[in-house]
Amino acid sequence: MIGGIDAGSARVFAALLEARTGQRIAAGRSWRFDTALGPLLQAHGLERVDQLTTRLLEGKDKQLADRIVDALLNQETSFFRDVGVIEAAVVAMADRPAPRIWCAACATGQEPLSLAMLFAEAGGAMPAIVATDVSAAAITRARDAAYTQFEIQRGLPVRRMVQWFEPAADNQWRAATALTGAIQYRRHNLVVDVAPTGEFDLILCRNVLFYFAPQLREKVLERLAGALRPDGLLLLGAGETVIGQSERLRPSARARGFYERVPVSDERNRVYTGG
Known part of the structure; x- marks a missing residue:
C-alpha cells in the first residue's frame, strides 16, 4: 500500500493523469490520491480506491476517466494570489x-x-x-x-x-x-x-x-x-x-x-x- 492506496491503483491513476494532461504526480505526493479521490468514491458508493480502479478498467462508465482526472488535477487558486x-x-x-x-x-x-x-x-x-x-x-x-x-x-x-x-x-x-x-x-x-x-x-x-x-x-x-x-x-x-x-x-x-x-x-x- 502507498499512503492508503495500493501501488497498482496508484500507477493506473498516475498514468491516466499523465496521458490526459502531461502532468505527473511525484512519488512523495501519493497522499493526493486519497485526498482527491475521496469525494469521488463517496459519489459512486464505493468504500475503497481499488474498487474505483476496477470500475475504471471495466470501461463501462465512459465519463469516469474524465472525473478521475478532474479530481486529481491540482486546482489550488485564490483571488489576488501573489x-x-x-x-x-x-x-x-x-x-x-x-x-x-x-x-x-x-x-x-x-x-x-x-x-x-x-x-x-x-x-x-x-x-x-x-x-x-x-x-x-x-x-x-x-x-x-x-x-x-x-x-x-x-x-x-x-x-x-x-x-x-x-x-x-x-x-x-x-x-x-x-x-x-x-x-x-x-x-x-x-x-x-x-x-x-x-x-x-x-x-x-x-x-x-x-x-x-x-x-x-x-x-x-x-x-x-x-x-x-x-x-x-x-x-x-x-x-x-x-x-x-x-x-x-x-x-x-x-x-x-x-x-x-x-x-x-x-x-x-x-x-x-x-x-
Whole structure:
C-alpha cells in the first residue's frame, strides 16, 4: 500500500493523469490520491480506491476517466494570489490600449477575475482575456463565476467583494458582468492543443510547468513563446523559469520577474554561429 492506496491503483491513476494532461504526480505526493479521490468514491458508493480502479478498467462508465482526472488535477487558486505579481502584470500593460491576455491553467477563474478587477479599477480600457484550463469541470465553474464564502474570503478584500460581486443562490457570490464580460473561457490542454488564436501582450502560466516532465515543459514553453507578441511578456510561477529550458524565451530586461521572446535576429544568429 502507498499512503492508503495500493501501488497498482496508484500507477493506473498516475498514468491516466499523465496521458490526459502531461502532468505527473511525484512519488512523495501519493497522499493526493486519497485526498482527491475521496469525494469521488463517496459519489459512486464505493468504500475503497481499488474498487474505483476496477470500475475504471471495466470501461463501462465512459465519463469516469474524465472525473478521475478532474479530481486529481491540482486546482489550488485564490483571488489576488501573489498580489504584488498580479499588480506588476497590470502595471506592465499600462501603456497598451486594450491588451490581449491569456491566463493559462486558470483553474476556477479567480486569476482572470483578479486581473479584470485591477484593470477596471485603473480606469483604462478593459483587456480581452482568454482564460483556459484542461479541466472541463473547472472551466464550467469559472464561467458560472459563483464562489462560496470561503473562496471569496481567500484573497478578496471586503471592499472589492461588495463592489464587484453580488449575492447568489446557496450563499454564494457571483462576479459582476462588468468583469465576466472581459473574459472568454475555453477548455485547453497545454501539451496537445494549439494556442488560442492570435498573439498576446501578456501570458500568465503560473504554477503548472513543474508538473510536467522536462521534454513536455520545453514543448509548452515553445508554444507559449509562439503565442506572445514580439514585445509581449510571460509570467510564470515563483518557482518556475525558462532558463535552461527554452531557447525562445529569456528574462525580460523591461519588466523584472517576467520573460520575453528572444528577438528573431538573435535566434537566427544562434543558428548561423552554431550556438
